Amino acid sequence: xxxxxxxxxxxxxxxxxxxxxxxxxxxxxxxxxxxxxxxxxxxxxxxxxxxxxxxxxxxxxxxxxxxxxxxxxxxxxxxxxxxxxxxxxxxxxxxxxxxxxxxxxxxxxxxxxxxxxxxxxxxxxxxxxxxxxxxxx
Amino acid sequence: xxxxxxxxxxxxxxxxxxxxxxxxxxxxxxxxxxxxxxxxxxxxxxxxxxxxxxxxxxxxxxxxxxxxxxxxxxxxxxxxxxxxxxxxxxxxxxxxxxxxxxxxxxxxxxxxxxxxxxxxxxxxxxxxxxxxxxxxxxxxxxxxxxxxxxxxxxxxxxxxxxxxxxxxxxxxxxxxxxxxxxxxxxxxxxxxxxxxxxxxxxxxxxxxxxxxxxxxxxxxxxxxxxxxxxxxxxxxxxxxxxxxxxxxxxxxxxxxxxxxxxxxxxxxxxxxxxxxxxxxxxxxxxxxxxxxxxxxxxxxxxxxxxxxxxxxxxxxxxxxxxxxxxxxxxxxxxxxxxxxxxxxxxxxxxxxxxxxxxxxxxxxxxxxxxxxxxxxxxxxxxxxxxxxxxxxxxxxxxxxxxxxxxxxxxxxxxxxxxxx
Numbered sequence: 001x002x003x004x005x006x007x008x009x010x011x012x013x014x015x016x017x018x019x020x021x022x023x024x025x026x027x028x029x030x031x032x033x034x035x036x037x038x039x040x041x042x043x044x045x046x047x048x049x050x051x052x053x054x055x056x057x058x059x060x061x062x063x064x065x066x067x068x069x070x071x072x073x074x075x076x077x078x079x080x081x082x083x084x085x086x087x088x089x090x091x092x093x094x095x096x097x098x099x100x101x102x103x104x105x106x107x108x109x110x111x112x113x114x115x116x117x118x119x120x121x122x123x124x125x126x127x128x129x130x131x132x133x134x135x136x137x
Numbered sequence: 138x139x140x141x142x143x144x145x146x147x148x149x150x151x152x153x154x155x156x157x158x159x160x161x162x163x164x165x166x167x168x169x170x171x172x173x174x175x176x177x178x179x180x181x182x183x184x185x186x187x188x189x190x191x192x193x194x195x196x197x198x199x200x201x202x203x204x205x206x207x208x209x210x211x212x213x214x215x216x217x218x219x220x221x222x223x224x225x226x227x228x229x230x231x232x233x234x235x236x237x238x239x240x241x242x243x244x245x246x247x248x249x250x251x252x253x254x255x256x257x258x259x260x261x262x263x264x265x266x267x268x269x270x271x272x273x274x275x276x277x278x279x280x281x282x283x284x285x286x287x288x289x290x291x292x293x294x295x296x297x298x299x300x301x302x303x304x305x306x307x308x309x310x311x312x313x314x315x316x317x318x319x320x321x322x323x324x325x326x327x328x329x330x331x332x333x334x335x336x337x338x339x340x341x342x343x344x345x346x347x348x349x350x351x352x353x354x355x356x357x358x359x360x361x362x363x364x365x366x367x368x369x370x371x372x373x374x375x376x377x378x379x380x381x382x383x384x385x386x387x388x389x390x391x392x393x394x395x396x397x398x399x400x401x402x403x404x405x406x407x408x409x410x411x412x413x414x415x416x417x418x419x420x421x422x423x424x425x426x427x428x429x430x431x432x433x434x435x436x437x438x439x440x441x442x443x444x445x446x447x448x449x450x451x452x453x454x455x456x457x458x459x460x461x462x463x464x465x466x467x468x469x470x471x472x473x474x475x476x477x478x479x480x481x482x483x484x485x486x487x488x489x490x491x492x493x494x495x496x497x498x499x500x501x502x503x504x505x506x507x508x509x510x511x512x513x514x515x516x517x518x519x520x521x522x523x524x525x526x527x528x529x530x531x532x533x534x535x536x537x538x539x540x541x542x543x544x545x546x547x548x549x550x551x552x553x554x555x556x557x
Contacts, residue, residue: 047288125537127336
């Protein structure tokens with residue numbers, strides 16, 4: 001079963017807070033993420049992962065009356081911001097929770113775990129659920 | 138573009154893959170190395186045979202190429218460890234290429250069975266076992282398996298290599314399970330084949346042209362297992378269940394990929410030949426005695442498939458069979474199916490009463506299926522309001538697009554009726 005795992009970080013200044021960390025904290029955090037990615041890649045669970053640019057580069061786009069894009073933003077005052085996401089393919093919900101908790105505990109300043117909020121969403125499948133009772137098949 | 142020659146070669150390769158791997162694994166004693174070597178031999182054959190023609194002894198050809206690759210690997214490994222040996226090098230280069238005859242290889246069905254038991258071992262996670270079985274026994278390429286599961290090829294390659302490592306580290310020997318182990322090991326083989334079959338249960342054929350047909354592959358592998366174990370009732374039952382389910386493939390989705398439930402399917406689209414074969418198999422299995430869960434599920438599928446019209450369905454017999462299944466399995470989905478059958482026999486109130494007993498079931502509580510079945514039974518009872526409520530709850534709870542759409546459509550129709 002596939003999940004999208006979204007890492008939300010506080011972004012009060014329009015920039016990621018990581019940019020203000022000490023070199024050691026910064027390096028430790030990046031190394032942690034590399035190691036995490038290597039681990040789920042080796043396990044054959046990684047489908048995709050991407051990091052996103054900071055809120056300063058985000059734009060909200062709507063279609064105007066003539067269908068042309070109207071953009072809004074950036075949004076430097078946003079409290080929480082999507083910093084990156086993974087798409088994982090795992091055997092159970094429990095395993096997905098385990099991976100999300102691992103990311104959540106990524107090291108922050110002084111090496112203390114950030115325990116940031118990680119949003120986990122099951123990805124919809126284009127197949128009927130094989131456990132369906134016969135009525136719906 | 139695939140030609141007839143390509144297809145003939147491909148079919149032959151899939152058939153020979155487990156036999157050759159069985160012999161190579163038995164001779165070299167290392168399953169993971171053998172699997173790599175055979176996979177390379179299969180790729181060599183897939184590129185060479187369509188142009189050069191299928192060799193006189195294709196099995197021997199594959200075996201010889203795989204054994205060469207195995208030696209090459211051993212040699213490059215040794216070279217890396219600076220323990221290389223020039224004499225060995227010369228010898229293999231001068232070796233004439235003469236594939237051994239089948240008799241020399243000692244190919245038996247046992248090797249294929251051992252392979253299946255190994256790939257479906259409980260030491261592996263379900264997804265690893267599925268991937269390894271498709272590659273090692275099914276002869277599919279990593280790219281084909283990856284496309285079937287909609288994951289990148291590198292991810293699937295990693296999953297397969299992990300599976301082989303797990304086998305290595307768990308110390309499973311390449312040998313037939315003992316009599317004591319056999320029933321348990323066979324049940325995990327059947328489970329993996331059933332998982333593969335269900336993975337192929339796609340909803341919209343038109344959009345799936347580039348996807349590997351996993352249901353077809355599961356049927357092919359189960360046929361192979363049935364040929365090797367013709368007297369095992371559960372193997373026969375599983376093959377029958379697959380055929381009797383797959384027979385409805387053309388009728389179970391509409392033009393836009395929407396789910397068509399059994400009671401609304403155009404039964405003239407059902408594959409009569411598959412149904413005939415499935416019914417013959419399930420009758421054989423029942424006649425042989427000791428009845429298991431796959432046989433019972435096949436018998437239920439057969440009752441549906443035998444009914445020319447939905448109103449001809451023999452629900453009392455289906456209810457009796459689900460009752461039997463319920464005693465063998467603690468799967469709450471069986472209890473749900475039983476409640477549906479009870480509603481069809483004794484009316485919706487009887488079914489709803491059974492569902493309220495399931496509200497306390499740990500595995501089922503809050504599961505969208507419970508809402509879906511409850512909605513159906515309220516609809517049967519003419520209680521549109523409650524039906525709408527539960528259809529909506531079920532639609533919000535499912536992670537399957539075709540089911541969500543189906544449940545939302547049912548809610549919308551019930552709303553239309555209650556508004557009218």
